[in-house]
Amino acid sequence: MKVELRNIHKRFGKVHASNDIALTIPAGTIQGILGENGAGKSTLMKILSGFIQADSGEILLDDRQVSIKSPADAIQLGIGMLHQDPLDFPPMRLVDNFLLGHAGGLFPNHKEVAWDIQKLNAQFGFALDPEAYVDSLTVGERQQLEILRLLWLGARVLILDEPTTGISASQKTKLFETLRKLAEQGKTIIFVSHKLEDVDVLCHKVAVLTAGKLMGEMNPPFDQKKLVELMFGKEISLGERYSAAAEGATLTLRDLAVEDARLQLSNVNLELRAGEVVGLAGMEGSGQGLFIRACCGLLRPVHGKVTLNHLDLTGKSYHVYKQNGATFLPASRMEEGLVPGLTLTEHFILAEETQGVFINQERGLVLAEERIRSFNIRGTPTSVVESLSGGNQQRALLALLRTPLSLILLEHPTRGLDIESAIYIWGKLKERCKQGSSIVFASSDLEELLQYSDRVIVFYSGKSTPPLDARSLTAGKLGELIGGAGWDEWETEQSA
Amino acid sequence: MKKNIWINLGFQAGAFLLALLITTLILIFAGAPPLKAYGSILSGAFGSQKNLIAVLISWSPLLLTTAGVLITFAAGLWNIGIEGQMTLGAIFATWGLRLFQDTNVSPALIIAIGLLFGMAGGALWAALAGALKTFGGVNEIFGGLGLNFVATALTIYLVFGPWKRPGVGSMSGTKPFDEKLWLSTLPGTALSPWGIGLSILAVIVVFILLRGTYFGLKLKAVGKNMRSAFMLGVPTWQYSMFAFLLCGAFAGLAGAIQVEAVYHRLLPNISNGYGFLGLLVAMLINYQAIWVIPIAFFFAALNVGSIQLQIVHKMDSSFAGVLQDLLVLLILLGQGARERLLKKA
Amino acid sequence: MRKLFPRLAALALALMLVLSACGQAPAATEAPAAAPAATEAAPSEPFVFGVILIGARNDKGYSQAHYEAGLYVEQKIPGAKMLYLENVFSGSPSYPGQTTSQLASQLVDQGAKLIVFNSDDMKDEALKFAKENPNIYVIGASDDWTWKDGKTYTPSPNQIDIMGRMEYGKMMAGCAAALTSKTGKIGYLGPLINDETRRLAASAYLGAKHCWTEMLGKDASELQFKVTWIGFWFNIPGVTADPTQVADDFYNSGYDVVISGIDTTENIVEAKKMHDAGKEVWALPYDFKDNCNVAPDVCLGVPYFNWGPAYLATMKTAIDGTWQEGFQWNGPDWADINNPDTSAVGFVKGDALSAENSAKIDEFIAKLAGGLDLWTGPINLQDGTNYIADGKAATDAEVWYLPQLLEGMEGQSVPSN
Ligand SMILES: Nc1ncnc2c1ncn2[C@@H]1O[C@H](COP(=O)(O)OP(=O)(O)OP(=O)(O)O)[C@@H](O)[C@H]1O
Numbered sequence A: 001m002k003v004e005l006r007n008i009h010k011r012f013g014k015v016h017a018s019n020d021i022a023l024t025i026p027a028g029t030i031q032g033i034l035g036e037n038g039a040g041k042s043t044l045m046k047i048l049s050g051f052i053q054a055d056s057g058e059i060l061l062d063d064r065q066v067s068i069k070s071p072a073d074a075i076q077l078g079i080g081m082l083h084q085d086p087l088d089f090p091p092m093r094l095v096d097n098f099l100l101g102h103a104g105g106l107f108p109n110h111k112e113v114a115w116d117i118q119k120l121n122a123q124f125g126f127a128l129d130p131e132a133y134v135d136s137l138t139v140g141e142r143q144q145l146e147i148l149r150l151l152w153l154g155a156r157v158l159i160l161d162e163p164t165t166g167i168s169a170s171q172k173t174k175l176f177e178t179l180r181k182l183a184e185q186g187k188t189i190i191f192v193s194h195k196l197e198d199v200d201v202l203c204h205k206v207a208v209l210t211a212g213k214l215m216g217e218m219n220p221p222f223d224q225k226k227l228v229e230l231m232f233g234k235e236i237s238l239g240e241r242y243s244a245a246a247e248g249a250t251l252t253l254r255d256l257a258v259e260d261a262r263l264q265l266s267n268v269n270l271e272l273r274a275g276e277v278v279g280l281a282g283m284e285g286s287g288q289g290l291f292i293r294a295c296c297g298l299l300r301p302v303h304g305k306v307t308l309n310h311l312d313l314t315g316k317s318y319h320v321y322k323q324n325g326a327t328f329l330p331a332s333r334m335e336e337g338l339v340p341g342l343t344l345t346e347h348f349i350l351a352e353e354t355q356g357v358f359i360n361q362e363r364g365l366v367l368a369e370e371r372i373r374s375f376n377i378r379g380t381p382t383s384v385v386e387s388l389s390g391g392n393q394q395r396a397l398l399a400l401l402r403t404p405l406s407l408i409l410l411e412h413p414t415r416g417l418d419i420e421s422a423i424y425i426w427g428k429l430k431e432r433c434k435q436g437s438s439i440v441f442a443s444s445d446l447e448e449l450l451q452y453s454d455r456v457i458v459f460y461s462g463k464s465t466p467p468l469d470a471r472s473l474t475a476g477k478l479g480e481l482i483g484g485a486g487w488d489e490w491e492t493e494q495s496a
Numbered sequence B: 001m002k003k004n005i006w007i008n009l010g011f012q013a014g015a016f017l018l019a020l021l022i023t024t025l026i027l028i029f030a031g032a033p034p035l036k037a038y039g040s041i042l043s044g045a046f047g048s049q050k051n052l053i054a055v056l057i058s059w060s061p062l063l064l065t066t067a068g069v070l071i072t073f074a075a076g077l078w079n080i081g082i083e084g085q086m087t088l089g090a091i092f093a094t095w096g097l098r099l100f101q102d103t104n105v106s107p108a109l110i111i112a113i114g115l116l117f118g119m120a121g122g123a124l125w126a127a128l129a130g131a132l133k134t135f136g137g138v139n140e141i142f143g144g145l146g147l148n149f150v151a152t153a154l155t156i157y158l159v160f161g162p163w164k165r166p167g168v169g170s171m172s173g174t175k176p177f178d179e180k181l182w183l184s185t186l187p188g189t190a191l192s193p194w195g196i197g198l199s200i201l202a203v204i205v206v207f208i209l210l211r212g213t214y215f216g217l218k219l220k221a222v223g224k225n226m227r228s229a230f231m232l233g234v235p236t237w238q239y240s241m242f243a244f245l246l247c248g249a250f251a252g253l254a255g256a257i258q259v260e261a262v263y264h265r266l267l268p269n270i271s272n273g274y275g276f277l278g279l280l281v282a283m284l285i286n287y288q289a290i291w292v293i294p295i296a297f298f299f300a301a302l303n304v305g306s307i308q309l310q311i312v313h314k315m316d317s318s319f320a321g322v323l324q325d326l327l328v329l330l331i332l333l334g335q336g337a338r339e340r341l342l343k344k345a
Numbered sequence C: 001m002r003k004l005f006p007r008l009a010a011l012a013l014a015l016m017l018v019l020s021a022c023g024q025a026p027a028a029t030e031a032p033a034a035a036p037a038a039t040e041a042a043p044s045e046p047f048v049f050g051v052i053l054i055g056a057r058n059d060k061g062y063s064q065a066h067y068e069a070g071l072y073v074e075q076k077i078p079g080a081k082m083l084y085l086e087n088v089f090s091g092s093p094s095y096p097g098q099t100t101s102q103l104a105s106q107l108v109d110q111g112a113k114l115i116v117f118n119s120d121d122m123k124d125e126a127l128k129f130a131k132e133n134p135n136i137y138v139i140g141a142s143d144d145w146t147w148k149d150g151k152t153y154t155p156s157p158n159q160i161d162i163m164g165r166m167e168y169g170k171m172m173a174g175c176a177a178a179l180t181s182k183t184g185k186i187g188y189l190g191p192l193i194n195d196e197t198r199r200l201a202a203s204a205y206l207g208a209k210h211c212w213t214e215m216l217g218k219d220a221s222e223l224q225f226k227v228t229w230i231g232f233w234f235n236i237p238g239v240t241a242d243p244t245q246v247a248d249d250f251y252n253s254g255y256d257v258v259i260s261g262i263d264t265t266e267n268i269v270e271a272k273k274m275h276d277a278g279k280e281v282w283a284l285p286y287d288f289k290d291n292c293n294v295a296p297d298v299c300l301g302v303p304y305f306n307w308g309p310a311y312l313a314t315m316k317t318a319i320d321g322t323w324q325e326g327f328q329w330n331g332p333d334w335a336d337i338n339n340p341d342t343s344a345v346g347f348v349k350g351d352a353l354s355a356e357n358s359a360k361i362d363e364f365i366a367k368l369a370g371g372l373d374l375w376t377g378p379i380n381l382q383d384g385t386n387y388i389a390d391g392k393a394a395t396d397a398e399v400w401y402l403p404q405l406l407e408g409m410e411g412q413s414v415p416s417n
């Protein structure tokens, strides 16, 4: 289906999030949308998919003007969207999840739906069990589920808002295959991303947004340098990689064993030096989560010992770790990091040490302004966090880190950040390392792991490598390990 | 931001007008001339000093229960158990007075002890609901409902059993306390300046707590997102518990005031629905503490004023309740509609 | 998603409250028209009086009897107008935080010159109101404040306390029960426990015992008479015992006649159900003269109050300024106990009473009229102590302040400890 946007405007108070956008996407095209954080990508996509309404402008589908007032309208017209921050997934079965969004039919036919799911599965080579529960799926599987659901509902335009953060390389390959197949069937795909390499391999056409405006469009072959210039108005390059690791251990793990309902991790040892950065690699759910939570008291180890700054904190709660200078920023920022409904200022006040009974509002405001400036957050001290763009939420999350800290634990620290911000944020984190903080972070981005880690630990279905020197690793070797190949070396060692 | 406030007010006013319209239709249907009926309500509430005082008497416990549930609402809790907490306040206050009434402790001190006992009783009952939730995983709505029943049963047991009037076994309540143990009231009325003073103080405390303190901010964080609050270092279950305790203490104080200033005895039903009404008021004002004082006053005036509907227009005594519920329902619906519209705008 | 639940819960809560309130609302529309004929002939200043009812004005019981007495006064005094408030009892959800004396003031605001407090539940409040409003007349139905021989005599110049000698009505009810019962087991559905309710239950027992022994010639020990109290004058769900349940329990355990001591009609309603299911049971309702109409098939009769004449007389004294503080304990008009203009207490026989027993009741009433006093000793209390010595007639005060049930009666005398 051909999609055409004309003169779209959308304002949020002072922010002009969509400023006179005009864009035509022919049927069968995979359209890339690029732009810095807060450029207005999600806003534009939400307008097209009915989650919000434009202030003015027209939307044409196959040259017919349409009015989209709700997501239901949108899906009726054949437009479906996968969100940047997936909405809540209630504990229900896949079939029920399908039926939930289904308009017609008073008496749903479960069998038929399950059959439909199987057919779609076959078509795209997915392996989703219709009777499984949605909350047991990995991020990648949920994405597959959403795609199938939208197709089942009759979507002919599929919008994906930053779909490649948090999924593994193989899942990504599978996703791209699917998207190409869909495009061949004449479906229109809109693909929002910060990753130039993804856009490069996938898209037929790219549009760049900056501060609400459409800055330009480009056809392949894409000139990455030019795209970056369009997005940021300047060239961007990765800084020199360097290490700030010093003598002395911040965190030590001795023969640690942790487990949850699905996974067991054992024999983990680590001596984390002050200023050192350790990256955790692996497919989603391979044990990095357990590891990182065991480092800060969110999971009680079944065996072994955790020492922070020479204090034995084994079995202590997260708040004790926090008092001793550790902090953890989890991946699900809206569920386990930020508090929707509270403003930026309120967040910064909460994150700092409590001083007395009454809040000094002025001091809070100064603090907020300072953090907003230094983390380059697009928002005001009184913005509630849910009104920030995805990338800006991530910046706000990172801005919550107190000073000083001895141990910073992060999951996907640059998730949703544009290239420039990602570099900038890492600059800030490395600064912390120079001041003596140690960092442990999990990421699915191999380049990020190699660029910023001193050492890397790879996880594969509950097994872990010893910390490996990052300089001795290549993206290829790392990819192999993540995929479960080349583990013999440590298997024998561990059993010995 | 500014614009939002006006839209808000517009919706609130619209809902209010709609409620008025429906009420008017009901009045016409019931055969009462609407304008006269509204006139009767107004004069019934404000027509004389006595009536105004009756409004204030009804206002005081409503202030306390609303202030209490604002705290629990801030913590994301539905403290349905507030009725039972108020009842326990009344029971404990009665207990306190009974313990000391035959001693030579000074009456003023006994009265104060009664109020403190009441607060402790309410807090205890709320703590039970909190413990059931935190340690037993029982949703506070169900726990609260259960505890409300237990509180009523306990009152009945005491009124008919150990605390009965000599030679009498009646739901009418325990033997009234000696006049020296009554909370001092304005001469010739049941209005206690102490009661009113403490209730307003409670509202002010809640207002300040929720607005300018670390405690209030942390409570809100717990209420809006428990997991994030925990990650930010807030001891979450302790804060939930504290919210329960505080709310229970306010409700208990309301119960104690009913005993010491209004009824001078313990009787079943002493909470009189003030707890539930407090929940409604809190929802109506969209959890903004600043509105408690006027809106609770409005409801109290409606309570008292609509008695005239029965006297003058022979309408049923439950009409005030219908009117209140209608108002709350419509305003909540209005809030829902506004949210949907604003989201689209 | 997350926000939805509280919102729904809020709506559900509000709806629940609305519905529960609506459930009681319809009564509002059936307000009977107050005798308009009388108002036409209104003199210069109409006399307005207020009646505070503990129950509903159409409760087919105690409160309705008072309400109709008010209508009677409206009819008899040209231009007199009644105002009323219903469901006024301790902790009534209709009037949160309002004391009864405050409510009375509201009636005064509407012009009432005299207030009737219709129940013992309002006893303290009536006295308080009388003290605070010396210019308003007060009638305390069933109170004893102004009784010089009373235990709690308190001078209150603007107050008159009125009670009917229901003891006689209860004796007749007891007699009808004893004459009819096949099992010899009589149940008494008691309200709360106090002086009044003890003496009325005891009177019913005395009537039953008299007819059982004297008229049927049976042995007193074969008569079982059991009192079960519900805790208040009428059912308050969740607070009192459920009178329907209590009545059922009586009938299901061999008590074939249940005498009501409460303001409402549960005993006769349940008897009717049992009767329709083939059980041989009877009931005697209370308070309101038309109550046999609820279920004539099972009704042996109803003892009732007729407050009209006393109210009329008292209010006339308020109008013409001859008001005299004091206590009235008015008996039946023995010439015709059912005369609406003269008798304070009456007894209407029910259809279920056999012709033979009906004659016996008439005989019993004639004996009472002729001076038979069942409150003559020897009368022993439930704990066996002698209360009225052999051959001695009890004084009014001894009857009024009966401290326990009587020997031979089952049930609590005073609430348990
Ligand atoms: N509900 C809202 N209320 C107020 N401002 C909003 C709201 N939604 C978005 N904005 C603002 O609009 C601008 C564009 O946001 P949008 O989410 O479209 O950015 P984006 O391009 O998707 O960024 P990111 O890459 O960070 O996801 C931002 O400045 C954001 O703060």
Ligand SMILES: [Mg+2]
Pocket: A041, A042, A043, A084, A161, A389, A390, A391
């Ligand atoms: Mg976005």
